[in-house]
Amino acid sequence: FFFLFAKTNTPLRKPDEPQFSDDQKTTLTLNLVESLVLQDRLADAAKVATDALDKNASPELRHRLATIYLMKVNAVPNSEVAWAKRWELVTLSRTYDPDMPESIQILANIAANAPTKLRKLATQELLPYLENGKAPPAAYYQVGSAAAEEKDWETAERLLRKSVEIDPKADIGWN
Numbered sequence: 001f002f003f004l005f006a007k008t009n010t011p012l013r014k015p016d017e018p019q020f021s022d023d024q025k026t027t028l029t030l031n032l033v034e035s036l037v038l039q040d041r042l043a044d045a046a047k048v049a050t051d052a053l054d055k056n057a058s059p060e061l062r063h064r065l066a067t068i069y070l071m072k073v074n075a076v077p078n079s080e081v082a083w084a085k086r087w088e089l090v091t092l093s094r095t096y097d098p099d100m101p102e103s104i105q106i107l108a109n110i111a112a113n114a115p116t117k118l119r120k121l122a123t124q125e126l127l128p129y130l131e132n133g134k135a136p137p138a139a140y141y142q143v144g145s146a147a148a149e150e151k152d153w154e155t156a157e158r159l160l161r162k163s164v165e166i167d168p169k170a171d172i173g174w175n
Contacts, residue, residue: 026058033064042072053096066097073106083114087121094125101136104129108139112146119146130159137167 020028029052036045049065073089076082090106097103107129110122123143129135130143144159 022056022058025056026060030060030064037068042068042075062096066093066100066103069093070102070106080115083110083118086110087114087118099134104135105139108135108142112142133166137163140166
């Protein structure tokens with residue numbers, strides 16, 4: 001009879017309150033994020049993922065949040081003013097998953113086509129990936145083609161050759 005009144009260290013919980021592991025919470029959050037993405041509610045999806053990252057820094061959530069910001073980059077309309085927004089979004093994406101090939105490709109696009117100030121910033125961010133061979137072939141092509149347009153033949157040749165070296169079957173580098 002005494003054991004009924006003994007104090008336990010187990011906290012009481014409501015019977016209707018489910019207990020989930022961190023992996024289950026991550027899966028539930030990712031499912032919610034995906035449903036928001038499918039509804040084209042990217043801002044809401046980013047908020048849900050960010051809030052969940054504050055509680056559980058899973059690599060899956062970090063990667064998905066990075067891709068959401070890249071999706072937002074693709075939704076930015078083409079205009080001169082839009083380059084700053086693209087830069088902001090790709091920078092946000094890279095804080096969560098810095099080595100995603102898609103973000104590196106967007107950096108290459110900015111480095112090749114944006115106004116001068118952003119070109120320089122993107123080139124600085126992109127340079128280590130171009131030097132260590134971790135950039136996608138199209139990034140070498142874009143930045144190499146931009147260098148050729150600026151008549152920087154040495155840089156253009158080096159980058160275009162690297163593009164072909166990485167992916168010899170890609171016509172883009174041979175062109």
